[in-house]
Amino acid sequence: MNPEAAAGAGQGDLARLRALVRQFVDERDWDQFHTPKNLSSALAVEAAELLEHFQWLHHGRIDELGADKLVQVRHEMADVLVYLVRLADKLDVDLMAAVEEKMVLNRAKYPADKVRGDARKYHEYKDA
Amino acid sequence: MNPEAAAGAGQGDLARLRALVRQFVDERDWDQFHTPKNLSSALAVEAAELLEHFQWLHHGRIDELGADKLVQVRHEMADVLVYLVRLADKLDVDLMAAVEEKMVLNRAKYPADKVRGDARKYHEYKDA
Amino acid sequence: MNPEAAAGAGQGDLARLRALVRQFVDERDWDQFHTPKNLSSALAVEAAELLEHFQWLHHGRIDELGADKLVQVRHEMADVLVYLVRLADKLDVDLMAAVEEKMVLNRAKYPADKVRGDARKYHEYKDA
Amino acid sequence: MNPEAAAGAGQGDLARLRALVRQFVDERDWDQFHTPKNLSSALAVEAAELLEHFQWLHHGRIDELGADKLVQVRHEMADVLVYLVRLADKLDVDLMAAVEEKMVLNRAKYPADKVRGDARKYHEYKDA
Numbered sequence: 347m348n349p350e351a352a353a354g355a356g357q358g359d360l361a362r363l364r365a366l367v368r369q370f371v372d373e374r375d376w377d378q379f380h381t382p383k384n385l386s387s388a389l390a391v392e393a394a395e396l397l398e399h400f401q402w403l404h405h406g407r408i409d410e411l412g413a414d415k416l417v418q419v420r421h422e423m424a425d426v427l428v429y430l431v432r433l434a435d436k437l438d439v440d441l442m443a444a445v446e447e448k449m450v451l452n453r454a455k456y457p458a459d460k461v462r463g464d465a466r467k468y469h470e471y472k473d474a
Numbered sequence: 475m476n477p478e479a480a481a482g483a484g485q486g487d488l489a490r491l492r493a494l495v496r497q498f499v500d501e502r503d504w505d506q507f508h509t510p511k512n513l514s515s516a517l518a519v520e521a522a523e524l525l526e527h528f529q530w531l532h533h534g535r536i537d538e539l540g541a542d543k544l545v546q547v548r549h550e551m552a553d554v555l556v557y558l559v560r561l562a563d564k565l566d567v568d569l570m571a572a573v574e575e576k577m578v579l580n581r582a583k584y585p586a587d588k589v590r591g592d593a594r595k596y597h598e599y600k601d602a
Numbered sequence: 603m604n605p606e607a608a609a610g611a612g613q614g615d616l617a618r619l620r621a622l623v624r625q626f627v628d629e630r631d632w633d634q635f636h637t638p639k640n641l642s643s644a645l646a647v648e649a650a651e652l653l654e655h656f657q658w659l660h661h662g663r664i665d666e667l668g669a670d671k672l673v674q675v676r677h678e679m680a681d682v683l684v685y686l687v688r689l690a691d692k693l694d695v696d697l698m699a700a701v702e703e704k705m706v707l708n709r710a711k712y713p714a715d716k717v718r719g720d721a722r723k724y725h726e727y728k729d730a
Numbered sequence: 731m732n733p734e735a736a737a738g739a740g741q742g743d744l745a746r747l748r749a750l751v752r753q754f755v756d757e758r759d760w761d762q763f764h765t766p767k768n769l770s771s772a773l774a775v776e777a778a779e780l781l782e783h784f785q786w787l788h789h790g791r792i793d794e795l796g797a798d799k800l801v802q803v804r805h806e807m808a809d810v811l812v813y814l815v816r817l818a819d820k821l822d823v824d825l826m827a828a829v830e831e832k833m834v835l836n837r838a839k840y841p842a843d844k845v846r847g848d849a850r851k852y853h854e855y856k857d858a
Contacts (some may be wrong), residue, residue, distance in 0.1 A: 359487040359570055372535055373586040379593045379658045383534020387657040393521035397514045401643040402849035404633045406511020408565055414551045420567050424576035427569055430554055437550050442487055448552035455655030458501040465507045465786035507786045515785040522778030529771040530721040534749045593658040615743040615826055629842040635849045638789020642781045649777035653770045656741055662767020664821055676823050680832035683825055695804050697811055698743055704808035714757040721760055721763045
């Protein structure tokens, strides 16, 4: 059994990714560059590279992308997730718990019966 | 058993998140706003909100953040993951497979013995 | 006298840039892609490409860049300005007036005697 | 005559903005935070805040914004320009010269007769 598989055996997706990325970084001695600040910059850069594929599309639907672009989009999405998982590792953040916590806040900020079909930001509802 | 838990039973983290986010969106009839283009914009915006917490730090280490900021950072990270998972859902991308595919490419582009301790981009190695 | 020079004669820098960019766009029939939404995406993408040159630097000072990188940085900065000027053109925004207006707000939000040497965001001063 | 007006007398828009921003920063002793890396992060963050106003719009045209949003958009555009001008100051970049230089490259990469009405990136034209 290789070390990567062993590291992730019996774990959830995100723990498995964390182990994969850790190993990749350690093999390259890149941890020295991975301050949370640098990682959040890298994450923003990858998110923009993803956005770049959509920026001139009229509607921005999947059928406007084409197969080649979709492969590139997949890879940019992978990069975003890799940096997010790495940042979570360095900040000791449990991403699943963070999403669950944030979804509770989101449910309170955007009550389904008030915001249905409307995408204005929550603060625009306060006085409505 | 509530529908969210049922939707994610026996699944991996990312499938569970996908179900959580789908339900949240459906309850609000927000799918109409979720073109891949709009979602990739939202992802880039959230990544920048995360970066904002680090932008003026001298070193950008965790100890410069403070406990309150760290909670906000956790929530921004959650937002990034939520939009990434939603985009993957709309584009029918398997994020785990995408990362595994991308890591193979990364291993080829950045051979550990050539890039150890060096963070220059891969194309700067081509002629070295 | 060429049309570009004529268009900008006796005008300020930003009016001259606006004319330059308009001509470039019109020659390519690209105005159809230049919704404010698309232009603000393109601006965010260029800003991230600029950031990419700095993301792994330890301190992020000019001496860490090197001459080649500095040329690339100059070009990314040009791209940012081009899209900003184009967006201002499409939204009929006078950028000089907008900055002067914003600087008045900034002076009120960040009184020099309260924030000297401190980079926390203004809302953190409200109760101090 | 106040110092700001004196600093910008007889100068172009961008030199005038540079003087305005310098004075604002010096009064607050904020130069210590203004490494090129931090400024490029701040620029990317402001560009994303600008994008946020457009992210859920169906078409992203000016008429979908509304008057209040347009004021906020103006202010975000001002912030982008302020950080760009500040970064140019710290890197000793002449923004007008940089744009003129970049426009020459853009004219070569996107010949008007080949790209008319088409927004694909230049490298997709190489083999066409």
